[in-house]
Amino acid sequence: MTQNSRWEKCRMKCPEEGIETDLILEWHEEGGKKVLNSVSCGNTKLMDLKPADCQWSCWEKVENRKA
Numbered sequence: 001m002t003q004n005s006r007w008e009k010c011r012m013k014c015p016e017e018g019i020e021t022d023l024i025l026e027w028h029e030e031g032g033k034k035v036l037n038s039v040s041c042g043n044t045k046l047m048d049l050k051p052a053d054c055q056w057s058c059w060e061k062v063e064n065r066k067a
Contacts, residue, residue, distance in 0.1 A: 004028065005037065014043050015057040025062060036063050 008025045022042035027034050039062060041054070 006034075010062070012058060012061065014041075015061075016054050017043060017045060019043070023058065023062065 006027045008027065010023050010025060011020055012023060013019070014021045024040040024042075025036060026038040028037050029035070036059075039056075039059065041058075043054075
């Protein structure tokens, strides 16, 4: 079974840092509904190995977008 993904770039205010950042979202369809499959964050402070913690509190906001 082949799964088709839809990619979306969105800009949002990061709840962790309070700065604007880009997210790359991957959506796929499951049971007739759009499901968020992955998120890639462009916030350099949170995406590398620095000792900064990310609670991924943006996921709830992103999921509500329903591509």
